[in-house]
Amino acid sequence: MKAKSIKKDKVNIITLGCSKNLVDSEVLSGQLAANEIDVVHENKKLDHNIVVVNTCGFIDKAKEESINTILDQLELKRRGKLDKVYVTGCLSERYRNDLEKEIPEVDAWFGTLELPLMLQKFNADYKSELLGERLLSTPQHYAYLKISEGCNRTCSFCAIPLMRGKHISKSIEALVKEAENLVQKGVKEIMLIAQELTYYGLDIYKKRALPDLLNALADVKGLEWIRLHYAYPSKFPMEVLDVIRERENICKYLDMTLQHASNNMLNAMKRNITQEEMTELIDEIRIRVPGICIRTTLIVGFPGETEADVDELKAFLQKHRFDRVGIFQYSHEENTAAYGLEDAISSEEKERRAQEIMEIQQEISLEKNQEKVGKILKVIIDKKEAGRYLGRTEFDSVEVDNEVIIHSTKKLTIGDFVQVQITKAYDYDVEAVVV
DSSP states (O other), rough: OOOOOOOOEEEEEOOOOOOHHHHHHHHHHHHHHOOOOEEEESSSSOOEEEEEEEEEEEEEEEHHHHHHHHHHHHHOOOOSSEEEEEEHHHHHHHHHHHHHOOOTTEEEEOOOOOHHHHHTTTTOOOOOGGTTTOOOOOOOEEEEEEOEEEEEOTTOOOOOHHHHSSSSEEHHHHHHHHHHHHHHHHHHHHEEEEESSTTTTTTTTSOOOOHHHHHHTTTTTOOOOEEEEEOOSOOOOOOHHHHHHTTEEEEEOOOOOOOOHHHHHHHHOOSSSOHHHHHHHHHHHHHHHOOOEEEEEEEETTEEEEHHHHHHHHHHHHOOOSSSSEEEEEOOOTGGGGSSSSOOHHHHHHEEEEEEHHHHHHHHHHHHHHTTTEEEEEEEEEEEEETEEEEEEOOHHHTTOEEEEEOOOOOOOEEETEEEEEEEEOSEEEEEEEO
């Protein structure tokens, strides 16, 4: 039997899935550190003895990655490299009963809202006074700000409400305090995230309070960029657009998931909006905020989707020419409203449809990038790689969007803003020189 290590515990947190999970991991790190427990994120040195895997359970591929990661960590435990493996996050919340039986070697499973329970495993107290305090795992100059938890929507394909519960907004005061703390740590850009951004405030303020929140955050000294992610198009609060236009430190950027364009599919997906209403909204957004970048996400292969539906989606893309598009292939999720429908479209066919959509978007992206050649833009420097700097404009979010490849003979500082002139355009990135 392996003797218990008398070395001080060191905890490694592995985060899978979305930026909302990343924030949860950062909050856990902050709580452990406040309890004087050594904690790291995605530790490459392997000098830790405890692992927390924060899982994703959103779609099949994400579930598979989560399971494989857990099994990899258990193999390290079997070989005596780890003392404990704990699992938290969406997969654990959704399938805990089954997983406990199938993978009994895991030391404990926790749901998405069981942080205080997890801390007990470390003999640590949950410190409520640390509201908004976290150890950042992102580079120092940007961070995610989660403004609410859960979702009240009933989209037929989505399992998020099963894993994250009902929508709960954080107060404007708490979020402003958190943003101020982040700025003190050197953060210059925050990305607002939620399962559904535009629902913010309905539970605690009895109104859509996103415009009020944005104005309060825009007043935080030192916050240079505020970016909006995951807006829902139905009943979109139009006052948000006025705030984006009027406040200089709010990026002209909106990530709004549309999912499809065919009315048949929008109805089957329970999206509470028609193609005609989406067109009206997109036109209004562009009128109210000239030059805004719209990013959207789409799903192909939903049960019953026909070639005609896909053609309609393609025509919609060509008409509206979104700046950024992400695409998912439909994943058949148990306990969702769509689970009763037959998932009859093969994975190869889903792949083909996704590919065709992205080829259209690739052309649009190249054309939009070519329009930027010669323009001077403000860019934040994210990193240096292979002797060149990589940055982003206000129209680009981290990891999912375009990068600006910057050539400079002078040393640039990571996290600084610089003015650059765009010199060359590619499908998804541009090259530039410092002005």
